[in-house]
Amino acid sequence: MEEITAPRGPGRRATITDVARDIGVSKGTVSRALNGHPDISDATRLRAQKAAARLGYRPLGSAQAIRTGRCRALGLVIETGEHDAHRPFLAAFLAGLSDGAALEGWTLTVATAPEGDTLATYQRLIDDRKADGFVLPRTRLRDPRVEMLRGAGVPFVLFGRHGDPEGCAWFDIEMEAAMRASVARLAAAGHRRIAFVGGSALHTYAQLRAEGFRAGMAEAGLRADLMRFGAVDRAGGARAAAALLDAPDPPSAFVYAVDAAALGLWQAARARGLTVGRDLAVIGYDGTPEGAHAEPPLATWAVDTHAAGLRLADLLIRRIRGEAPEALREVGQARYLDRGSAACAGPGGAAPSDDDTPMGGR
Amino acid sequence: MEEITAPRGPGRRATITDVARDIGVSKGTVSRALNGHPDISDATRLRAQKAAARLGYRPLGSAQAIRTGRCRALGLVIETGEHDAHRPFLAAFLAGLSDGAALEGWTLTVATAPEGDTLATYQRLIDDRKADGFVLPRTRLRDPRVEMLRGAGVPFVLFGRHGDPEGCAWFDIEMEAAMRASVARLAAAGHRRIAFVGGSALHTYAQLRAEGFRAGMAEAGLRADLMRFGAVDRAGGARAAAALLDAPDPPSAFVYAVDAAALGLWQAARARGLTVGRDLAVIGYDGTPEGAHAEPPLATWAVDTHAAGLRLADLLIRRIRGEAPEALREVGQARYLDRGSAACAGPGGAAPSDDDTPMGGR
DNA sequence: GGTGTTGCCGAAACCGGTTTCGGAAATCAC
DNA sequence: GTGATTTCCGAAACCGGTTTCGGCAACACC
Secondary structure (H helix, E strand, C coil): CCCCCCCCCCCCCCCHHHHHHHHCCCHHHHHHHHCCCCCCCHHHHHHHHHHHHHHCCCCCHHHHHHHHCCCCEEEEEEEECCCCCCHHHHHHHHHHHHHHHHHCCCEEEEEEEECCCCHHHHHHHHHCCCCCEEEECCCECCCHHHHHHHHHCCCEEEECCCCCCCCCEEEEECHHHHHHHHHHHHHHCCCCCEEEECCCCCEHHHHHHHHHHHHHHHHHCCCCCCEECCCCCHHHHHHHHHHHHHCCCCCCEEEECCHHHHCHHHHHHHHCCCCECCCEEEECCECCHHHHCCCCCCEEEECCHHHHHHHHHHHHHHHHCCCCHHHCEEEECCEEECCHHHCCCCCCCCCCCCCCCECCCC | CCCCCCCCCCCCCCCHHHHHHHHCCCHHHHHHHHCCCCCCCHHHHHHHHHHHHHHCCCCCHHHHHHHHCCCCEEEEEEEECCCCCCHHHHHHHHHHHHHHHHHCCCEEEEEEEECCCCHHHHHHHHHCCCCCEEEECCCECCCHHHHHHHHHCCCEEEECCCCCCCCCEEEEECHHHHHHHHHHHHHHCCCCCEEEECCCCCEHHHHHHHHHHHHHHHHHCCCCCCEECCCCCHHHHHHHHHHHHHCCCCCCEEEECCHHHHCHHHHHHHHCCCCECCCEEEECCECCHHHHCCCCCCEEEECCHHHHHHHHHHHHHHHHCCCCHHHCEEEECCEEECCHHHCCCCCCCCCCCCCCCECCCC
8 A cells, every 4th residue: 555645845836825935925915916805016916926927836726715615616517318418519518618617727527417316416516615616508498407506506507598597697509590590491492391300398409499490480481380309319310200201291301409310310211212312301400420421411500519618618607706697698609511411402393502601600 | 796605504514623512522533533543432433423424524625635635536638639539438438437436425527638738737637636646548558648647646547558557557448359259250150351440559459459350360260461550430441441342352351440430331332332241241349329320230349438437436546545556457348239230141151140148247 | 293094914813624742541561 | 559551532733725804104184
């Protein structure tokens, strides 16, 4: 049992006492100078800052935490068993959060929890002071995490909007517009019977995408009567497609709320002697890499999850620092990826347009 | 700017002072009792433990950290831009690490870093005391992270073995045996010309899998003369397959070191009028979900990354607590998933066996 | 020239733990 | 019964910061 210890030689990390001694003031003065308290003269503040930089002083998070209650860490609790819903985005999303946190010298504490039982995990991280606030992915319409954290006075920011916006900060993608645009494209290509296959009914994203679809159909003067829900993976997407294709007056085009489900259409079509991109048009949403490898590749809306993570980290840090949640709400844009699965004219006969324009900047 | 504060009422968290007062001893005594120091009587220790449990006392990590230098957190630095190599496993792997850490009341600090520049990120986490030790995924043959952490005296554990095992603890999957078994299966099915497509030359896993293949070929009495390297994604796998198929005396079977690359064989085969599972046999490695959706589905070796995360967390915690690295080395087994892509007899003509037996325990 | 202010900083308490040191009581040796 | 050990615990220092409190100068006011 050899004991492991951090190096403790003369090259040890500089403490606030070292800085204080260096410029001949008390350590309380250095603390206030570095933290921007107004009762320190500019001259002293400058000396403290220079000395801190020269000595390489960086306050020790755990020492600050014990007094301030802040540990400069963002918390993320990932729900497992969610049919791997965010698996494709996870790496980029984590990178965005981590990068955004690092910009302010913060870090990221990650935990996982079984689907129904996440609240205890949040509580544990709060109690242990392992996170000053949380990013909540996959917002639900009524989200128990929101109620719990709101009640406990713990800062949080949503990735997605929430039914009751009171006290909520968020970043979200404006997916209604994307769905409307999907319908518009398909309608412009001559499709009259356009079906929608949505995701989990509990989540905000599912509702917003369905609303966008309905709005698009209304704008196109079409009836939104071919709608299915609850398809979040390939198998679910295939079942929904099968039911829709077997009905009388079946659709010639599909809008899927989730790429992973959209890939199920290939199976259902093949089983019925139909070919996607020739007999059927489909546009998905998410931009999962698997879609690019389908035959033909899946047209979809790509979300920059790295950028989303960056924004969420920034919003959460500002929230923790005390900014009002109402001032911390942003929406980003998805980008359309035109691909073969949408290049199929409907019975109306118009040729599909073939641009690949981003929807709004970023 | 409303200020956010943790609830501070009478229901505030119990401190060690509360416990001490409750049983009428000093807080130093409680500390020693709870931490297993030998100079505390069993009676007092028991009283302290009971009082702590009754009051719900749990030591505040940041307060301990300032004195002990330990924050009870495991560190994981994910390299971004690695052609998304571990994207499919990331969620399960994180869950395993998080669960394993939680078993001991520890947490997980995650950071990301661009591929070449991870050392600074490790240093930052060490300096900020955000992690007591690290899990190093994707071990390289000569790994700068190992040298750096070994030099700094920071505990770590590898996911994968290392060229220089000095001071290294690890968990790894015994992939050589899996590769040997892949070759044996294909040879038993009558294949004589078996090709190997390997991964990144810098990483340990690539070398071990190639060695396993060579050993398998030797056992089968075949020449391992059809080998390509550097294929880690679908495109790379397709290029390697194309080169091998276009050569004189081409292979009738493939062993891929990486599932993601193996999926490239479908493209290369189709372009040449060949069908996987009928004209060509292939066995991959990794167990990525995409393989199950190929047509025919990809036979492969599944790795339980959740279990791997659990083991790594346990090993790292024990390493941090001072156990010798030589005692902290484990290997797990991959499990063969027999699927259609391997069900194709070679020119030798033997029918493939069709079992799906696990290779060893878990 | 006294008397409030105001600006700026030092001293010390404090946060919640750990660790060192020493001493009282109990046990042991003889 | 006395001296030497052990056993067990309290007091206090300590870790590296933050925050409260108060005091000393310098300045303004009349």
